[in-house]
Amino acid sequence: MTAGQLQGKRVLITGGGSGVGASLARGFARAGAEVVICGRREAPLAQVADAVGARAIAADVTSEADVMRLFDQAGPCDVVIANAGSAVSSPLGKTALEDWNAMLAVNLTGVFLTFREGLRQMPGWGRLIAVASTAGLRGYAYVAPYAAAKHGVVGMVKSAALEVARKPVTVNALCPGFLDTEMTDRSVATIVAKTGMTAEAARETLAAANPQKRLIHPDEVTAAALWLCAPGSEGINGQALAISGGEV
Numbered sequence: 001m002t003a004g005q006l007q008g009k010r011v012l013i014t015g016g017g018s019g020v021g022a023s024l025a026r027g028f029a030r031a032g033a034e035v036v037i038c039g040r041r042e043a044p045l046a047q048v049a050d051a052v053g054a055r056a057i058a059a060d061v062t063s064e065a066d067v068m069r070l071f072d073q074a075g076p077c078d079v080v081i082a083n084a085g086s087a088v089s090s091p092l093g094k095t096a097l098e099d100w101n102a103m104l105a106v107n108l109t110g111v112f113l114t115f116r117e118g119l120r121q122m123p124g125w126g127r128l129i130a131v132a133s134t135a136g137l138r139g140y141a142y143v144a145p146y147a148a149a150k151h152g153v154v155g156m157v158k159s160a161a162l163e164v165a166r167k168p169v170t171v172n173a174l175c176p177g178f179l180d181t182e183m184t185d186r187s188v189a190t191i192v193a194k195t196g197m198t199a200e201a202a203r204e205t206l207a208a209a210n211p212q213k214r215l216i217h218p219d220e221v222t223a224a225a226l227w228l229c230a231p232g233s234e235g236i237n238g239q240a241l242a243i244s245g246g247e248v
Helices: 019-030 042-052 064-074 097-120 144-163 182-195 199-207 218-228
Strands: 010-014 034-039 055-058 079-082 126-131 169-176 240-243
Touching: 010 019, 010 064, 010 097, 019 034, 019 042, 019 218, 034 042, 034 064, 042 055, 055 064, 064 097, 079 097, 097 126, 097 144, 126 144, 126 218, 144 169, 144 240, 169 218, 182 199, 218 240
Parallel strands: 010 034, 010 079, 034 055, 079 126, 126 169, 169 240
Antiparallel strands: none
C-alpha cells in the first residue's frame, strides 16, 4: 500500500498502546489514515499517539458502556481492528473459573463488542479485522481458555462475513503465530519461572513452533491488515489468515 492510500479513512485500533497495536497505528498513519487507538493503560497509549499523530481514548473492551463511548468519541470508522487481548497459562485442570471468564471477556467478548459497535456506525465501505492467533486454528497445551476464545473469534468472523457479503464491507481475522512482542516476553518469563529454562531457551522453544524457526514480527501483521484494506482485496471475506511460517 502506498503512502496516502487511506487518506480520508478513519481507523480504530483496540489494544493500541503496545506490540501489534502500536505497529498497526504506525502503519495506518503512514498510509494516510486518521488513527484512533484505545486501551486501558493511558501512558502507553499517549506515547504511541504522540509518536504517530493518533488520537488516544482510554477504554476497556470488555465493558459494553466503554465500547459504546469509545465509538461515540471516535466517530464513524471505516476500518475497525479488534486487536486487544491477553493470555494466561495453566493446565486445564488447574484453571480457575475467574481466569476462564477473563480470557473469554477480553479475547472474545471484546471483539464482539468492538465489531458490533463498529459495524453499527460504519459509514459505507468498511473493514472489520480481528487480530486472532494460530490458537484460533489449532490447539496449544496450557492455554485452553485463550484457544477457546480465539476459536470463537474465527467462528464469529465467518458468520459476520456472511451477513455483510452484499455490502462493501469485509470481515476477516489475522492469525499470527508466536509474536516478538511484550505478550511473548511474559510467556517466556512464565516458562522460565515454571521450568528453570533460560530466557533464551524458552524463546527458542516458542520460535520452534514456526517452521521458519523464528517469532513473527508485528509489522508482518500490519502489512496483512493494510493489504485487506487495499484495492484488490474485496473478495477476501470471512477468512482466518495464518501468519505463521507454515505452522498451520
